[in-house]
Amino acid sequence: MHTQIEQTPSLPTAEVILYGSCGQENSWREPFKVACVDTNKTYFDPFQVTGWSRDSLPAETGVLYNSKTVVVGVHAGTLGYGSLAEIGWSISSSLLTRKSLSFYVERVSEASRYSQEFLRTRQLVVSQSERLNEIQPGLCHISQTYDEFVDHAVSSIYSAGHGLDIPLEAARPVSKIPEIAIFGTTQPCPDSTPRTIDETSNTLQSKGLPTYIAYKPDWDFDKHHTEEIAHKIGARVLLQCIDAHHPSYGSLVETGMLTAASVMSGRPFGVLIEDYTDPETGIVNPEDYPNRLRALQRHHLEIVSARTSGLVRVARDKEELVDFGYEAYKDNA
Numbered sequence: 001m002h003t004q005i006e007q008t009p010s011l012p013t014a015e016v017i018l019y020g021s022c023g024q025e026n027s028w029r030e031p032f033k034v035a036c037v038d039t040n041k042t043y044f045d046p047f048q049v050t051g052w053s054r055d056s057l058p059a060e061t062g063v064l065y066n067s068k069t070v071v072v073g074v075h076a077g078t079l080g081y082g083s084l085a086e087i088g089w090s091i092s093s094s095l096l097t098r099k100s101l102s103f104y105v106e107r108v109s110e111a112s113r114y115s116q117e118f119l120r121t122r123q124l125v126v127s128q129s130e131r132l133n134e135i136q137p138g139l140c141h142i143s144q145t146y147d148e149f150v151d152h153a154v155s156s157i158y159s160a161g162h163g164l165d166i167p168l169e170a171a172r173p174v175s176k177i178p179e180i181a182i183f184g185t186t187q188p189c190p191d192s193t194p195r196t197i198d199e200t201s202n203t204l205q206s207k208g209l210p211t212y213i214a215y216k217p218d219w220d221f222d223k224h225h226t227e228e229i230a231h232k233i234g235a236r237v238l239l240q241c242i243d244a245h246h247p248s249y250g251s252l253v254e255t256g257m258l259t260a261a262s263v264m265s266g267r268p269f270g271v272l273i274e275d276y277t278d279p280e281t282g283i284v285n286p287e288d289y290p291n292r293l294r295a296l297q298r299h300h301l302e303i304v305s306a307r308t309s310g311l312v313r314v315a316r317d318k319e320e321l322v323d324f325g326y327e328a329y330k331d332n333a
Helices: 025-039 054-066 081-096 116-135 146-156 195-206 222-232 249-265 289-305 318-331
Strands: 016-020 071-075 100-105 141-143 177-184 209-214 235-242 269-273 314-315
Touching: 016 025, 016 054, 016 081, 025 071, 025 146, 025 177, 054 081, 054 289, 071 081, 071 146, 081 100, 081 116, 081 249, 081 289, 100 116, 100 146, 116 141, 116 222, 116 249, 141 146, 146 195, 146 209, 177 195, 177 222, 177 249, 195 209, 195 235, 195 318, 222 235, 222 249, 235 318, 249 269, 249 289, 249 314, 269 289, 289 314
Parallel strands: 016 071, 071 100, 100 141, 177 209, 177 235, 235 269, 269 314
Antiparallel strands: none
């Protein structure tokens, strides 16, 4: 499904978006800035935005939806959760208004130095992007090396029509699975299904609806990612529960990808994102990184929801999420 919308003058504009890693080293963006200057195209570089606050959200997220070319580079030297999330939102945005998308996620060496969540999240973002690209050819370009990334992205910036010379093909059909697939916070839950996911699934099952829970205590990328992607793309309804008791970085990165799967397939997606509560103090600090990342996801969700006629719903609590899942399943039988 390719939903067309008009550009939105009320949102900030830039022709080229340079999302991605914003650590101490920012020189990787230079070839793309040079191409923008050479072609007289405006660009947005989040590295140049100082003093981040929630007031930055309209510029940082809204600018994506009026752009023509999106470049996202995620380097191994930074955690990059926010940058990885931007890949999913870039795909979602391109499904609404066609863009040229160039992505590069640097391979991580010495994997033992990093957490399993860090490694799993990077693997999933790349594999899910590749799967969406298989279903909708021409959706994005995922580079294997930095040089390939530079070549493709610079070519897109220089190309006629701001990189929009090749229209998207019609999405290849995907079989619909008669279920509600539930994703979300999975840690720390070594021996049981995460509370919010479990309660949501049990309530829906009590109403006679079939559910699929993505959580597996022994989750392994090689064993399980193909199955998980099949349910993300094929389930009749998608739900995501991100609870208050864990930073949930991996799940927050998935929110954009789940939204992209929903927009592509025309299948409803409901999401509950609770504010992160510090486990020691019990305080919700809006400036903590987990809550900043939550705020970014909510802002993107609100923009996409407003442009998809209710296909995407941001729930205020678990009860609203369950109600949305129930009604969406019945309406999309």
